[in-house]
C-alpha cells in the first residue's frame with residue numbers, strides 16, 4: 295500500500311519574484327531524474343491539479359501547479375499569507391521541500407479542443423490558469439480564440455508580468471488587463487474584472503470559460519458569464535477550500551457531498567450551483 | 574457456516590491463550606472506574622458485563638494523535654543534500670479486539686468504506702488488516718441506543734470475524750469470516766458445535782433484545798426530508814445556540830474521521846508530522862487564507878454535521894454516518910444529539 299501522506303523530497307531550483315508578496319518557485323527532485331507522480335498517462339499532470347508542499351517544521355499547504363505539463367520546469371506561484379507560505383518565501387535556491395501529488399481533477403482538457411477559451415483571473419488566481427494557458431499555447435492549433443481577462447488590485451500586484459507582455463504581443467491571444475486602482479503610469483482599464491466583459495465579444499455557443507480568483511470575485515464573474523449566454527456546464531471555476539490531506543481523508547475541504555480535493559478543485563457551474571450557498 | 578458454543582468458564586482461559594499470540598484489546602476498568610478499551614496485561618483485566626465503553630475503540634485504528642513520519646538531519650536546512658530522509662514509525666502487532674459491540678464494529682466497517690475511497694489510507698488499513706474482531710452482541714440495549722433503527726445492532730448478520738451471544742452460562746459463537754474460522758479451528762478445544770436447541774435459543778435471545786429498544790428513529794424519512802429541504806432553518810438556529818463548539822460529539826463518535834495535520838519540531842533539525850482528531854463544529858475547520866470562512870456561522874456548522882452523517886455519506890458510499898451508539902446523547906453539553914435532532918425532523 296502506498297503511503298499517501300509521505301512526501302517526496304524536492305529542492306528549490308529557482309525563485310522568481312512576481313510582486314511584493316508573490317514568488318514563483320521552480321521545483322526539482324532532491325535526487326534522481328524526476329518526481330514520481332501518481333498519474334500513469336503520458337502527461338505528467340493535468341493543468342489545474344495541485345501539489346501539497348511541505349516546509350518541514352512549519353507544515354504543508356496546497357498550491358496549484360502554475361507551469362504547463364508541456365514545459366520542462368515544474369512551478370508553483372505563491373502569495374505570502376500565513377505560516378507555510380511565508381516559510382516558503384524565506385527559502386533560497388537549493389533548500390529542501392516536500393511534495394505530494396498531483397491531486398485533484400484538473401481542467402477538462404479533453405473536452406475543450408476546438409473551442410474558444412475564455413479565461414477570467416483575479417490576483418494570484420492566474421496561477422492555475424497560467425498552466426492551462428501555456429498548455430493551450432503549446433497546442434495552439436487545436437483551439438480557436440484565446441481570450442484572457444485579468445485583474446489585480448493595482449499594477450504592482452499583477453503576477454507573471456513578463457509573460458503577460460508576451461501574451462499581449464501575440465496576435466493569436468486577446469489579453470485585457472485591469473486594476474482596481476491605477477497609478478500615474480497606468481493607461482489601461484481601471485475597475486473590477488467584470489468591467490472587461492463589455493469590451494469583448496464572445497460567441498457563447500463556441501466558448502468555454504475558466505474562472506479563478508478570490509472567493510468574492512467568483513459569483514460576480516459567473517453571473518456575468520451567464521449573462522453573456524454561456525451554458526452552466528461550460529463555465530468552470532477553481533474553488534479554494536481549506537485543505538489538509540489533499541486525498542479525500544481529512545474532511546476539511548468538503549462542500550456539501552463533494553470533496554474539493556477529489557471532485558475539484560475545478561468545478562463546472564452546473565455542479566456548484568447545486569451545492570447550496572456554501573461556495 | 575457452523576455455529577459453536579463457548580462455556581463462560583472457558584472464556585478467560587481462551588483469552589489467556591490468545592494473549593500469547595496476539596495483543597488483546599478488551600473492555601477493562603479504567604483509572605476513573607469507567608469501562609474502556611485497552612490492551613490487557615492479564616485475562617483477569619477483562620470486564621464482560623459492561624454496557625458500553627465511553628469511547629469507541631476507533632483510536633486503535635485512527636489514534637487521536639499519531640506520528641505520520643519524522644525527519645532528521647541537515648538535509649532540511651542546507652544544500653547540498655546527503656543521506657538523511659523521512660522515517661515512518663508505523664508498526665503494528667497482530668491484534669484481537671475482544672468484546673467490541675456491534676454498533677462500534679459497524680463504525681469500523683464504515684471507516685473501512687470511507688478510508689478506501691479514491692486513495693487507501695495506509696495507516697488505518699495497516700492496523701485494521703492486522704486486527705481480528707470478536708463481537709459481543711447486546712442482550713440489554715441502553716436507554717439511548719438506537720442501533721436497531723440504524724441497522725447496526727444489537728446483533729450483526731455479517732461483516733464480523735466472530736460474534737458472541739450471551740446465553741447465560743454460555744456464549745453462542747458465530748463465524749463471519751475466514752480469519753474467524755481459522756481462529757476457531759486453531760483453538761477448537763475451547764469450543765463445541767452448537768446444538769439445534771442452542772441455535773433456537775440464540776434466535777430467541779436476539780428477538781428479545783430487539784424488543785427492548787426504547788429509542789426508535791426513521792433514517793430514511795429523515796434523510797428524505799433533509800434532502801427535500803423540508804427542515805426549517807430555525808431548527809439549526811436553535812441548535813446553534815446550544816452548541817458549545819467543544820467537538821465532543823465528533824471525538825466520541827465511532828464514524829467521525831476528520832483530522833488535522835500539524836508539524837512538531839522535536840529538536841535541532843528534527844521533527845515530525847502528526848495527525849490529530851478534528852471536528853467540523855470548530856470554526857477554524859474551514860477558515861481560509863484572508864479570513865474567508867464558508868461556514869462562519871455556527872448554524873451552518875451544526876447543520877453540516879447532521880447533513881454529512883445523514884444525507885451526504887449515504888449518497889457518497891451507501892452507509893449512514895451514524896451507527897446509533899448513543900454516545901453523543903450523553904456527551905453533548907447543550908443536549909444536541911442525533912436521536913433528538915432526528916425526532917425534531919420527523920415531526
Ligand SMILES: Cc1cc2nc3c(=O)[nH]c(=O)nc-3n(C[C@H](O)[C@H](O)[C@H](O)COP(=O)(O)OP(=O)(O)OC[C@H]3O[C@@H](n4cnc5c(N)ncnc54)[C@H](O)[C@@H]3O)c2cc1C
Pocket residue numbers: 344353355356357358359370371372373374375376377378379380418421422533534535536537538559860861862863864865
Ligand atoms: C487547491 C488549492 C490551490 C491553491 N493554489 C494556490 C496557489 O497557486 N498559490 C497560492 O498562493 N495559494 C494557493 N492556494 C491557497 C494556499 O493553499 C493558502 O494560501 C495556504 O494554504 C495558506 O497557508 P499558510 O500556512 O501560509 O497560512 P496559515 O498560517 O495556515 O493561515 C493563514 C490563513 O490561511 C488559512 N489557511 C490555512 N491553510 C489553508 C489552506 N490549506 N487553504 C486555504 N486557507 C488556508 C488560515 O485559516 C488563515 O486564515 C491554494 C489553495 C487550494 C485549496
Ligand code: SF4
Pocket residue numbers: 822825826827828882894895896897898899900901902911912
Ligand atoms: S452520531 Fe451519536 S449516536 Fe450516532 S454514531 Fe455518532 S456518537 Fe453514536
Ligand code: SF4
Pocket residue numbers: 545823828829830831851852853854877878879881882
Ligand atoms: S465532517 Fe463533522 S460529522 Fe462529518 S466526519 Fe467530520 S467531524 Fe464527523
Ligand code: FES
Pocket residue numbers: 536537538539540541542543544545546547548553554555556
Ligand atoms: S483536503 Fe482532506 S479531504 Fe480534501
